[in-house]
Amino acid sequence: MSEVEDRPTLFPRSMELFERAARVIPGGVYGHTSPAVNLPLRSPYFAARAEGCRYWDVDGREYIDLMCAYGPNVLGYNHPEVESAAAQQRAAGNAFNHPTERMVELAERLCALIDFADWGVFGRNGSDMTTWALSVAREATQRKKVLKVKGAYHGVDPWCTPGHGGLIEEDRAHIHEFAWNDLDSFNELMRTHAGQVAAVILTPFHHPAFGDSVLPADGFLPGIEAACRREGSLLILDDIRAGFRLHLSGSHRAFGFTPDIACYCKALANGYPISAAVGAHPLRVAASRVFLTGSYWNNAVPMAAALKTLELIEGTQAIETMRQRGKQLFDGLRALGERYEKPFVLSGPPAMPYVRFAHENDFRDLQTFCAACMEHGLFLHPHHNGFLCAAHTEADITEALQRTDSAFRQVFG
């Protein structure tokens, strides 16, 4: 039980649930949805329902959502066609002794969409795929070392988790880091570990929490690709967060390079739990040798949802819609920031905006501002990049900017 009693809150039901949760769940709510990494006491902790680009918390408060479930909501919550495809498969069955036809169809679909892909495999979460991809690289090259970008997020397994608990020195004995957009530091690492690097793993652009998103500098990604080819190391694209939001054929196409393996998850099935990795033919044997399974990894409903989601992303120009709405949001935020003399730094692709104030580095004003946005019905995260979805209409973004204006008036007016 908390020692802080009778605190005024806009979220009494959330707090009540959290007190119950804290008794029976370590952390109360853990991971990226933990209040500890958002706005404790000043944001909702539990959701009740969602539709399109909006959701309602357990206190009945409505939000225009600029986080989209941290990425999975790409077409809109509760999308009728995706839900119908999922329901149809659910009626036939979900978990069996075997995979279903949906698995073959989905692998074929990904191979058709993604230019370098000759095969695909499936898991449930992003970490399933990034960790498996590293093993495939080690199997294929018979090398140990993996290079990654400092501050990049690749999941929750010991080699990459941003958490601290439960790790031992050996977990990262063969993981080495270089700085994003610093080809010199990368090349130095490659020289230091010449002949030992199994893989380089990268996101298509740098999207750390608590920091600006940074697009790749000219020549950075092609430079890494060239070094990998020269040294016989594999290039793994972690497209978990950005995949199918920036380019229908994978984010590497948006930034002009070609990986050996790419991993996808968030936008793949509009909220249904599935992740995927795809690769080129030369890695097929190595991929077949790395054991891959999970109790629910063959489930048919998420695969049916993924097939429908990919069809709709392609058929409805969803990626262009998200880009345009993101640009509308960027333009509107920029104008509001200037009007209130609190200019924003807006970074990342418009469909995945990262927002902060230019005048500070410690997030305090931004936290107060985002709390006010919550109060006015706009879910804007103070420490993590946001996400647009195809269900955001021009009117929704206009309304989101009106709510932002209200938050500005409340905090800085």
Add this chain to the structure above:
Amino acid sequence: MTAAKPWTPDEWAARLAVAVVLPRVNELDNAGRFFRTHRLAIDFRAEGRSAGILMVGANPDKQASLALSFGSFQRLARALRGEKVVPLPTRGFWHIVGLLQIQKLTGRLEGLLHPEDQASLTTELVARQSRLLLRIALEGGAWLARKGEPWLRERLRDGPQGRVSFFIEGAVMGGPQVVAMGVGSLQVDGQPAHPSADASVTFASPALASAALRGQLDEVAAVGLGDIVIEGNAALADHLGYLLRRVDYYLEGRYE
């Protein structure tokens, strides 16, 4: 000239305890008649080296020096964690009196910092305990960084930089404790103005601070409940909290 032999975990633990924990005995009330009239300079020794000198007592005119030798740093580290390890040889009047007096004081300190029954502490003692634990954590981290402890040095080299302030509501502190984290350095700044830090961590009560600093609080849940308030760059505060665990690693002998 030969390079100095790297310290073992036991040596780090012993030196850290002598440097950061034992001096806190001077902050105990009623330290006893002996220490009101005398001052002791106690040299804690092992393996032919000094692990540090502890100064206890008030009167510099009546200062006695005493060397306590524990044979190995492992024995010394265990003694400083409260285990019954007697330095050898123990002989002579000052040696015996000094040893008994310091054992009494360190026993009282240990009883305050890590009591068998936390619920038996009065509100005032919990407030004092929380202040002492916070100071040991922060100064311990700064000491380890200053001495170049390898694990900490590596993480300070690659980690984020900035200032984090700590405050305990209800414990008379005279202001927040601020830690500056830089490349290779960790420094306790004293008590500058609260808003100067990049992140601030406020414990809602001494009891919560004590529980957190003794590793007995679900801190993630506590933040969600508002029992710990983190403002500003929470990632920075989280990283510093991670670094400060190195202090407990040594003081609680987790390397064993």
